[in-house]
Amino acid sequence: xxxxxxFAAVMDPANRADPYPLYARLRRRPVSPQRDGSYVVSSHxxxxxxxxxxxxxxxxxPPPRRPRxxxxxxxxxxxxxxxxxxxxxxxxxFRDPPDxxxxxxLVMREFSIARVQALRPRIAQEVDGLIDACRARREVCLVxxxxxxxxxxxxxxxxxxxxxxxxxxQAWATQLATAVEPDARHDDATRRQIVGxxxxxxxYMRDLIREKRRRPADDMLSGLAVPGPDGRKQMSDFDLxxxxxxxxxxxxxTTVNLITNAMLTLLRHPEELERLKADPERAPRLIEEVxxxxxxxxxxxxxxxxxxxxxxxxxxxxxxxxxxxAAANRDPDRFAAPDRFDPDRADIEHFGFGGGLHYCVGAPLxxxxxxIALVALSRRLVAPRLVDDxxxxxxxxxxxxxxxxxxxxxxxx
Amino acid sequence: xxxxxxxxxxxxxxxxGLRGAEAxxxxxxxxxxTLVGAEPHRPYDRPPLSKHxxxxxxxxxxxxxxxxxDLGARWRLGxxxxxxxxxxxxxxxxxxxxxxYEALLIATGAEARPWPAETGGGLAGIFTLRGRDDAAALRDxxxxxxxxxxxxxxxxxxxxxxxxxxxxxxxxxxxDPNSAPLARGLGTFVGGVIAECLRASGATFRPGTTVRxxxxxxxxxxxxxxxxxxxxxxxxxxxxALGATRATGWLRGAGLRADAGGVTCDAxxxxxxxxxxxxxxxxAAGDVARWPIPLYDNRLIAVEHWGNAVEQAAHAARNxxxxxxxxxxxxxxxxxxxxxxxxxxxxxxxPEGADSVAVVQGSRASRRFLAVYxxxxxxxxxxxxxxxxxxxxxxxxxxxxxxxxxxxxATDRPRVExxxxxxPPPRRPAxxxxxxxxxHV
Numbered sequence: 001x002x003x004x005x006x007f008a009a010v011m012d013p014a015n016r017a018d019p020y021p022l023y024a025r026l027r028r029r030p031v032s033p034q035r036d037g038s039y040v041v042s043s044h045x046x047x048x049x050x051x052x053x054x055x056x057x058x059x060x061x062p063p064p065r066r067p068r069x070x071x072x073x074x075x076x077x078x079x080x081x082x083x084x085x086x087x088x089x090x091x092x093x094f095r096d097p098p099d100x101x102x103x104x105x106l107v108m109r110e111f112s113i114a115r116v117q118a119l120r121p122r123i124a125q126e127v128d129g130l131i132d133a134c135r136a137r138r139e140v141c142l143v144x145x146x147x148x149x150x151x152x153x154x155x156x157x158x159x160x161x162x163x164x165x166x167x168x169x170q171a172w173a174t175q176l177a178t179a180v181e182p183d184a185r186h187d188d189a190t191r192r193q194i195v196g197x198x199x200x201x202x203x204y205m206r207d208l209i210r211e212k213r214r215r216p217a218d219d220m221l222s223g224l225a226v227p228g229p230d231g232r233k234q235m236s237d238f239d240l241x242x243x244x245x246x247x248x249x250x251x252x253x254t255t256v257n258l259i260t261n262a263m264l265t266l267l268r269h270p271e272e273l274e275r276l277k278a279d280p281e282r283a284p285r286l287i288e289e290v291x292x293x294x295x296x297x298x299x300x301x302x303x304x305x306x307x308x309x310x311x312x313x314x315x316x317x318x319x320x321x322x323x324x325x326a327a328a329n330r331d332p333d334r335f336a337a338p339d340r341f342d343p344d345r346a347d348i349e350h351f352g353f354g355g356g357l358h359y360c361v362g363a364p365l366x367x368x369x370x371x372i373a374l375v376a377l378s379r380r381l382v383a384p385r386l387v388d389d390x391x392x393x394x395x396x397x398x399x400x401x402x403x404x405x406x407x408x409x410x411x412x413x
Numbered sequence: 414x415x416x417x418x419x420x421x422x423x424x425x426x427x428x429x430g431l432r433g434a435e436a437x438x439x440x441x442x443x444x445x446x447t448l449v450g451a452e453p454h455r456p457y458d459r460p461p462l463s464k465h466x467x468x469x470x471x472x473x474x475x476x477x478x479x480x481x482x483d484l485g486a487r488w489r490l491g492x493x494x495x496x497x498x499x500x501x502x503x504x505x506x507x508x509x510x511x512x513x514y515e516a517l518l519i520a521t522g523a524e525a526r527p528w529p530a531e532t533g534g535g536l537a538g539i540f541t542l543r544g545r546d547d548a549a550a551l552r553d554x555x556x557x558x559x560x561x562x563x564x565x566x567x568x569x570x571x572x573x574x575x576x577x578x579x580x581x582x583x584x585x586x587x588x589d590p591n592s593a594p595l596a597r598g599l600g601t602f603v604g605g606v607i608a609e610c611l612r613a614s615g616a617t618f619r620p621g622t623t624v625r626x627x628x629x630x631x632x633x634x635x636x637x638x639x640x641x642x643x644x645x646x647x648x649x650x651x652x653x654a655l656g657a658t659r660a661t662g663w664l665r666g667a668g669l670r671a672d673a674g675g676v677t678c679d680a681x682x683x684x685x686x687x688x689x690x691x692x693x694x695x696x697a698a699g700d701v702a703r704w705p706i707p708l709y710d711n712r713l714i715a716v717e718h719w720g721n722a723v724e725q726a727a728h729a730a731r732n733x734x735x736x737x738x739x740x741x742x743x744x745x746x747x748x749x750x751x752x753x754x755x756x757x758x759x760x761x762x763x764p765e766g767a768d769s770v771a772v773v774q775g776s777r778a779s780r781r782f783l784a785v786y787x788x789x790x791x792x793x794x795x796x797x798x799x800x801x802x803x804x805x806x807x808x809x810x811x812x813x814x815x816x817x818x819x820x821x822x823a824t825d826r827p828r829v830e831x832x833x834x835x836x837p838p839p840r841r842p843a844x845x846x847x848x849x850x851x852x853h854v
Binding site for chain 2: 049052053054055056057059096097098101305306307317356357
């Protein structure tokens, strides 16, 4: 395989279970030009530098590769207008400063540590309930039994979605999960389903926002929906809506992957699972190392607004830039024995939550959810073992995670 | 009694002195090591003094710097060095004792420029802000609830103090000879933003004038300031924030190139003797050291900032232990940070002498921006107001001497207009020898 086709190989679902050898090859040229014109960045140093480069945009993403109408002239005429409209209607992960900063600071204020910590009992209760539901079984699927439903419940609680409406969110989350995959090849039926889910959730959120404005409660949506100290709206209605949907979508799949990848890794390192069982205080270390070793998000794509010289290469103006976080997390120039799972490593400055101005706002929440889930799993599953190794993966290369994680057990305590 | 072996003596027990001593140990130096400090305190951190300490969030004595656990140094605190005899390789301390050295690291730093005695400097209620004791005394005076505070000088210290005092709800007037604060460091184009912050905070800003003299009451406490424009300001607490002079008085007669502007070093941090030859056994680092910076046409520059104290001390220590054939030049991009009026200000490079400035991200109106300074078409410095995350990219451009303005395609980019930075004319005439030009930032 030629070096300019390595990223195409990363995208190939056949390599999903173990993309790391491809990453190692990419790292030989830390900023690798690819045949499609993109540049894949795979070293820790180069990603670090680019995360703080003002020329890298999350808003002005490269145009979709496939023309929308099939008529190039029509695309040329229509797309600029469309793109401009959609640029202002994007959630903050697809926005640049200064808009991004304004929206993010509002979200961060609502994502307070106190509010996140206050969710602990609710998360623990939910985790226990989900595990209890598996009592009679000799096999569980971690994804469908726990990793998948848990984050939706937690996000609903955080946003202030009434508990009786949560099942609807579970359904929407399932439908929207496929939408965030950049490489998902949707058929028309799937696409219609995704659009339908977006419409439904938007309609629901609009009503909920109205309700929160009428009767503000101590939840995130109320905090964002009520007027600011100057008596004016803090966010436009559209930004509020897109933020709420973003929190559901971005916070869902990623947390699913974190919990699932963590358990998969522990089942592959049973001595670590035993140690966790004996000492729940080890959970934070384990989770940090999972975030390095098997991160929930493998890469994000940006666009170079200008030519950028980095790691001896010149990224040309307009090029898509793939920040391959999962490769940087195993950069031997940055980490000793990077391919070893070692929760006791002292040096663990990973990109498991990305970095720079788009660093995951939900990181503290993800950590708590994963911690509570792992500690409970380590204590309650009797003699857990992997049924398939590797497990089947979902098609996504960026939001990479098992589709199922079948665990054989001798019971639940 | 066997004489104690001389070893390395570090003169100055603040940030540069401590970091230099630690670097010597880390590099494997296991001989005798002595730190001489003018103050009785172990090394402490200065940046919080004009911020958290004044605000009452941190006690002045809670600023002690962490020290390497096994430094194994002898401390001579509270008795500054008063003379250097190079021929005898001996220091004399204020308590009359002598201290022999094999190699010397000069890190005596700088001293606050006091208000002159002949125009009221002896009055009670006039403070400077440089050391821990200054900060503690000033804090006590602030707690007593002064009626009207007058800050003389709108440099970093003056502005940080003004910001802090306004947060405390104290009435503040700031007098500065230029049209905006921070004019000398950043120019009036950027300093104008701080002028707006000052006014918005409720402080009174009196630009373009100076204090001629202070007058006291019967008890010898400051009562009013007489300004150059003929007006007077009633005040019972004055902060004289007039900048600093390098602590080099003790080197008079030592045959070194040293004056109130600093100790002149070569690129390897070796101090130059009167003939301009580097002394193989005397190094300097931190606020007191000026050295030729290649990026700025080898102008002799003393960089009075935290980051330089740390880096230069470590570099000097490295060279002290290396042979004469392995003296590495110190490559440093000057940088500082300040926090005032809720804004985090960071600078890289040397704006002084720039002929142009441009806001390249954000806007001055929003007080969130990044501005770059140019000189002769090259980018020479960049300053960020609450935009520090992008600064490393601009630091790279400055280091590379990229054309001005650099980075022409950034997010949050305004229509770039090139303006005059607005630097006041030099405060002091350039010294006649040795360099043609000396700049202090």
